[in-house]
Amino acid sequence: MLFSDLPLHPILRKKVEMRGIRGLYPPQEEAVKKGLFNGKNILMVTNTASGKTLLAEILAINTVMSGRGKVVYLSPLKALADEKFRDFGQYSELNLKTILTVGNYDSAEPRIEWYDIVCTTYEKMDSIVRHRPSWLNEVALIIIDEIHYLDDEKRGPVLESLIANLKLIMPSAQFFALSATVGNANEIASWLEAELVESSWRPVPLKEGVFLNGKIIYSDGETRRIKTKFSSPVLDLVYDTVEDGGQAIVFVNSRRRAVSLAKTVGERLNLRPNSESDELSEKLRHSSEVTSLNEELAALVRSGVSFHHAGLTVEQRREIERGFRGGAIKIIVATPTLAAGVNLPARRVIIESSERYVAGEGSEPIKILEYKQFAGRAGRPGYDEYGEAILIAKTKSDAEDLFATYINGQPEKIRSKMGTPYKFRTHLLSFIVTFDGSNDEGISRYISKLLLSKQLRKKEIAELVSESIKMLTEGNFILASGNAYIPTELGRYVSELYIDPLTALYAIKALKKGKAITEFSVMHLI
Template identity: 35%
Template structure:
């Protein structure tokens, strides 16, 4: 069907002129109905256009569309692709955790693009001005809804859609690769039979032949990796010789590069002709690539693609692969979910991958099917060929996957492998979140909420499902678990969140972690190392593993410290400890970034928990540790990070120039800061922001210099800021013993101080001012009083 006839006002939004057979069959459900729609269809059959049709219908009715993309990298890709909508006068706004949210842009956007995790965050905070835009969504398109079955992300997608439907009841259009139980998803979303589609393999543009290939083990994992590579090349060689193309998926960015290097030599050894070698213009174009290894590789018809490449390099690789100049391309799994880049032959070389947080894990069955679905180039190939290279022990499992597909299950109530408590599931996490939001106020509310989930649909299908009793018991057990660990308070059948429950929900903490953080505040005193240990020992890092070469680097950083920790948490601790000083051993760098980013989120949560249940001094210590991990700065200069606009680069320059505190910068002035490497404008702003931070003055008033033994007098001490204001914890000690404690928002406040002539000959009175929200070291002002006879 011609696009110009179906959607005359939106023809420019589509990169083709006619809808294909699959798309045309779904058009009446999308355009002539208000019902929710579920479409299951083979990979590369054109599901993206169905999403775009749903969006066009929403825009035509002056509504707002939300597109949920499975990966953050794909949200950026949609932003580029959908400049077509911008050209038609509509605004597209991407909301991700890596960008600062502009609430006004989000509110005015016609098309919002988010990941499930960011949508989860937005729906939890829908009643704030910052995220109120989420309540205006009229249509929600779920791309790759079969990710409901994803171990770590499925439950987030599930509860987010359920919450969104309660908030604003948008029309839902769910798209999926082929799945056996599409009717279950339709039942969950209340999509009627006439708007539920299960398109079979006959709708695949190019028929697919998929099979399993095994390999013989070598002496070690390194040798196995190369045996799998040579097996993959054996499978692709015939197609490359026949001027076809091959796409080989490997487990990591580094592996894409190493595999490409080895393959260049192997193609020469096997005397496989590569057309690109004699293309003079291609040689000139390749000279513009930023990546040196890629520049050399593509000239031999071999490319690699991963998220770490510059965008321009990735765009060129994709273009050259489509043009046939690159004949074999090595990639990570991201390419399977995003770019429509088919090949005649697809090989999955690695079915296991290293996850910095989980260690070695099996590739998701959903990822496997998504990758294999890239085989076959419409318009070029009569047939696509796909292979899974695996160990013989896994062969039957993958053959069954290829034959029967993957039934989509809910992960909401699945017990994690590492959980010691069978009730400690995602169900507890998300039920706690709903209680914190006020959605669930009693057991009946909890059951009503559960009935909105995909888990409820799948539970009804289970052979052991008995009325509602089993689910009610599961909910009751989960609620009691939350009560026992002080996330929830229960009065009869009514439930209310505790402060800990709210914090766990707000920071998306695993509940065991939130409980452990709260318990830390029971300690009278804890150190910088204790803070780092608390984070490194969390459930979030429980599955981190350490290789032998990494253990040596860990020992070099930590020495004998924390020797009682397991190797994985000890590795996390070493990365954080080294990062605080701005150095990371080379053996630990591959996992350092992702571990540090997760640790910063946990440190922010720990600071909030400690601030709520502990002391200002404890919160300030966590705040300073967090700033050091983030910026890689010494403890004596960490206060510089409190200045707005001073990030890791600037704080490094300022510390190297000898500055240690915001007061140092104010005293130095803009000229000295400019000499330290800051631009003149930046220096002026830094000094201006430094002046806004609190500068403490203590007025001792009529405080005496002496006191008679046995005498007692009450005096007042005034604490004020001569510059900015901030929340502070105030303490008065005498000879190290605490006398008075007060929390205040400075300004100015007075503290009563009793002076008593006791047995000591001299009394040292100290006023301690601590900022729980700022990484400024505590300020201490002291006054001595001599006891006289």
């Protein structure tokens, strides 16, 4: 199937052809056959670089150009929403009005009325929805990128509750949800009332392996001994890649580590610089207002190495990515943000550690889905015969564990993270604020739209509801009026500030003991 076979607006069709994109990748074709361009909800769970984002872009533009309505593009991070906004800029001659909105969680964003495509984060959209602006009625398509964030303790409940609210407010809008890693894709598709496109197809084959004692052991049984010049697994692997004419991305777990390891790689490998590296280095020397960071980057890039994390400006990241694609940069040491966002393939992906330090918890293994996201970056279409993802083991049993857990493991099932009283009451309050005057029936409808309703027993959900209503009423966050629940001013305020009502209650009690002040002024203090 060709893109020219799709029911695209003629100008868009021409634009796609001009980008040199002709045939659809197999998973893209499957999504089209399942009704993507006929308004069907689709959940697409396919590997990194299998063309999800491109398809979403084309669908978004076509939706606007064919006059169906507005598009909301939801990303998990501000940096990614920003990137998406810039991507739509490539289609500027089509006269689309695209807006980026990420900050300030207290506005209905009425100016969006005048725009066609809204690029935003889950949190910002959630806060917009609470104000119920009238432009919501014009939304025809909602794209949810990286939907596996549903499983995230912190971000997941916001996304889940947002989806439930969107489904209630705009029952006829189309949903297109994307992810490379969902263990229970069938269940998530059924929750989203979507057709499922699930495929293991990838544009470049992937070889996965573990590095132990100077040797890469691949999952197909093959091995490769490499020079252990530096007696450091990462440095040896990186050196081997570059010597072989390839490029590598090393994933590490913190910004600080990304900078320090990039420096070590730069100093120890001592790669011969090329003139493009020098040029890029000069450009980066004046790339932001933070002089020390500019100098750090410039010095590193001169030796063909860079770090990449969300602390850099969008422009800096774009330059680094461009430099990597063009060959001025051979090695990038990156935080996990890179795995979720831009399309930046490398011949070899190295995962420095399968453990991460979590404040207060100590070391924790990374999720399988995170590993799969990293591995998905391996292999440059058109350049590499195959890509490689390498984990590093210290001992033989360590190597066996890594094979069993990550390489042969399936990504985790996505579990609703709304089933605790704390998360539940917070989002129930936000529902009541959004649908002022909702009653028990309304609450039941809301719950039926949550993933929680598929994963938790009815009896337990009923307990969560009654406990939460009791707590919210006693705390004066909501009032029961007839059979409706009305948010109080305090309730609205707490909800807009994203505070747990119980925390707010403690703060109010503590402060009231001191002085006679109103609840509202207390909330101003928080």
